[in-house]
Amino acid sequence: xxxxxxxxxxxxxxxxxxxxxxxxxxxxxxxxxxxxxxxxxxxxxxxxxxxxxxxxxxxxxxxxxxxxxxxxxxxxxxxxxxxxxxxxxxxxxxxxxxxxxxxxxxxxxxxxxx
RNA sequence: UAAAGCAGCCGGAUAAUCGCGCUCUUAGGAGUGAGGAAAGUCCGUGCAUCCAAGGACAGACCGCCGGAGAAACUCCGGGCAGCGCAAGCUGGCGGACAGGACCACAGAAAAUAUACUGCUAACCGCCUUAUUAAGGCAGGAGCGAUGGUGCAACGGUGAGUUAAGAGCUUCACCGGCGGUAUCGAAAGAUACCGACCAGGCAACCCCCGGUCGGAUGCAAGAUGAAUGAGACGUUAUAAAGGUGUCCGCCUUGUCUCAAAAAAUCGCUAGAGCUUUGGAGCAAUCCAAAGACCAGACAGAUGAUUAUCAGGGAAUUUUUCCCGAACAGAACACGGCUUAUGAGCUGCUUUAUUCU
RNA sequence: UGGGGCGUCGCCAAGUGGUAAGGCAGCUGGUUUUGGUCCAGCCAUCCCGGAGGUUCGAAUCCUUCCGCCCCAG
Numbered sequence: 381x382x383x384x385x386x387x388x389x390x391x392x393x394x395x396x397x398x399x400x401x402x403x404x405x406x407x408x409x410x411x412x413x414x415x416x417x418x419x420x421x422x423x424x425x426x427x428x429x430x431x432x433x434x435x436x437x438x439x440x441x442x443x444x445x446x447x448x449x450x451x452x453x454x455x456x457x458x459x460x461x462x463x464x465x466x467x468x469x470x471x472x473x474x475x476x477x478x479x480x481x482x483x484x485x486x487x488x489x490x491x492x493x494x
Numbered sequence: 495u496a497a498a499g500c501a502g503c504c505g506g507a508u509a510a511u512c513g514c515g516c517u518c519u520u521a522g523g524a525g526u527g528a529g530g531a532a533a534g535u536c537c538g539u540g541c542a543u544c545c546a547a548g549g550a551c552a553g554a555c556c557g558c559c560g561g562a563g564a565a566a567c568u569c570c571g572g573g574c575a576g577c578g579c580a581a582g583c584u585g586g587c588g589g590a591c592a593g594g595a596c597c598a599c600a601g602a603a604a605a606u607a608u609a610c611u612g613c614u615a616a617c618c619g620c621c622u623u624a625u626u627a628a629g630g631c632a633g634g635a636g637c638g639a640u641g642g643u644g645c646a647a648c649g650g651u652g653a654g655u656u657a658a659g660a661g662c663u664u665c666a667c668c669g670g671c672g673g674u675a676u677c678g679a680a681a682g683a684u685a686c687c688g689a690c691c692a693g694g695c696a697a698c699c700c701c702c703g704g705u706c707g708g709a710u711g712c713a714a715g716a717u718g719a720a721u722g723a724g725a726c727g728u729u730a731u732a733a734a735g736g737u738g739u740c741c742g743c744c745u746u747g748u749c750u751c752a753a754a755a756a757a758u759c760g761c762u763a764g765a766g767c768u769u770u771g772g773a774g775c776a777a778u779c780c781a782a783a784g785a786c787c788a789g790a791c792a793g794a795u796g797a798u799u800a801u802c803a804g805g806g807a808a809u810u811u812u813u814c815c816c817g818a819a820c821a822g823a824a825c826a827c828g829g830c831u832u833a834u835g836a837g838c839u840g841c842u843u844u845a846u847u848c849u
Numbered sequence: 850u851g852g853g854g855c856g857u858c859g860c861c862a863a864g865u866g867g868u869a870a871g872g873c874a875g876c877u878g879g880u881u882u883u884g885g886u887c888c889a890g891c892c893a894u895c896c897c898g899g900a901g902g903u904u905c906g907a908a909u910c911c912u913u914c915c916g917c918c919c920c921a922g
Contacts, residue, residue, distance in 0.1 A: 382514080389792060392755095426792065436533095438821055441796095451799045452513070480797065 382452055388466050397426075397466045407445070408474030411493075414466035423461040423494065424469040424491035425451055433473055443475050443483075446464055450480070450487040474478035481492030 388394065397414040404411045417423065425448050429440045447469055455461075469490075475483060 384514095390756095394792075395669055401664080428792080436821070441822070449513080455510075494838085 381457070382425065383446060386422060386424055386455070388424040388468065393424070394464060394468065397468050404490055406489045407482070408472045409471045409483075409486050409490060410472070411490045412468040412470070413464045413493075415464065417462055417465050419464070420462055423462060423464055424466045426471045427451075428468060430470075431469060434476060436449050439476065443478075444478050446478075446483045446491065447471065447487060449493070450484040450493065453484075454488065454491050461491070463494050467494070472477060 387463070388397070393414075397412050400412075400414055402413040403474070404413075427444050429444045433443070434440055451469070
């Protein structure tokens with residue numbers, strides 16, 4: 381789990397990030413990037429697993445936790461990225477019943493862009 | 495030994511590294527952190543706000559008997575009915591002479607016993623032969639047996655009686671109804687006696703008995719909080735509004751929208767939990783002691799590695815594989831229903847074999 | 850999280866206890882030199898989202914499960 385300062389929380393912040401329109405895709409994960417960061421604040425990250433992926437809360441939470449854990453380990457090893465104000469990771473049905481290694485490699489490929 | 499039935503348990507453990515929520519803090523850290531169903535939202539309750547003087551009606555729910563419980567489409571015990579060889583399981587189980595509706599097709603007829611189809615020459619009547627009689631006719635009269643249907647036909651089977659017949663104050667057995675006696679706290683059970691009223695359907699309306707103030711749900715609601723705009727009405731036997739309807743009663747303005755995004759509170763010490771003792775067949779209740787046991791809000795409770803319990807396969811001493819199912823708190827609690835891997839424990843029944 | 854609604858042929862749908870209407874699409878045949886139009890016929894029959902119950906009889910009444918949609922910040 382990330383510390384509170386690195387989490388994207390507000391509904392308005394989510395909408396603003398989606399509106400900028402910049403996105404990357406890899407292995408069932410889509411990454412949306414917000415505005416360029418001029419103030420040198422640490423980037424805030426949000427994670428989305430919609431109800432369309434699976435009906436049961438357990439399976440959705442599992443995907444969300446694995447994605448967060450992978451991003452947390454990246455931040456711990458390489459430091460907090462500062463290029464964008466915010467990023468959002470959106471999962472798709474491809475990630476159902478996948479293990480940590482699969483999601484970890486997918487996240488790492490996306491995170492190279494930051 | 496095999497096959498069943500019932501009741502219950504478990505819902506992985508330990509260690510290391512990296513992390514998250516909440517509380518406390520001497521700021522180093524310490525403590526604590528998902529379930530038996532947290533689920534479905536099918537019932538019920540607390541709690542909160544609004545409405546409600548009061549009355550009537552409507553409405554909702556329940557339905558063998560007794561007990562438990564805050565209440566419940568709840569639980570326990572008993573009865574009855576059905577299923578099973580049995581242990582046992584299942585049951586929305588009051589009333590169809592208060593009334594209404596419905597019972598397709600078929601059938602004479604679907605609730606009305608006599609319309610139809612029929613049976614009967616004992617009686618009245620008529621005809622013929624003819625003479626205390628015999629034969630014929632179904633008009634009167636008697637009868638309710640027969641009638642290929644249908645889920646269901648106004649008790650069933652057998653015998654007697656008769657002109658023909660029939661529950662026929664004739665008989666036997668069975669079924670239903672009512673009464674009396676005994677047992678029982680009651681539902682009910684058993685025995686005896688009597689009469690012959692009578693289809694099904696109330697998970698259709700309804701009747702009887704019982705219970706319930708109503709509506710909205712923590713996105714309830716409180717704090718901030720004071721304001722502005724529009725619509726209707728125009729000073730009163732009117733009009734508008736007030737959370738089922740009407741009467742009544744109340745207000746003089748009422749309603750809608752914007753401000754309105756967030757924050758804090760509500761929020762977890764409880765019809766609660768653990769242990770022990772007592773009462774009771776049991777549900778459950780009583781008493782004592784102990785502990786404090788999630789409280790998030792883009793929403794914590796996680797990730798990786800190792801070992802073990804456990805399971806499977808090959809094989810005979812080890813090797814390999816898996817190491818879990820259903821599933822994630824969101825105000826709280828009591829039930830019900832549904833989902834659920836591998837196992838374990840106890841009791842009971844039936845069958846077979848041995849002693 | 851709470852509240853409300855729906856489910857009938859491949860699609861749109863009617864049907865409030867007694868044989869499951871109709872249209873579009875599809876298939877077969879006819880008409881035409883051929884195609885279209887038009888005409889006739891076929892197309893739910895263990896099956897009305899699944900399961901159980903009440904009833905002589907259930908798409909319909911009752912219970913329960915499943916799926917889909919809508920509303921409230």
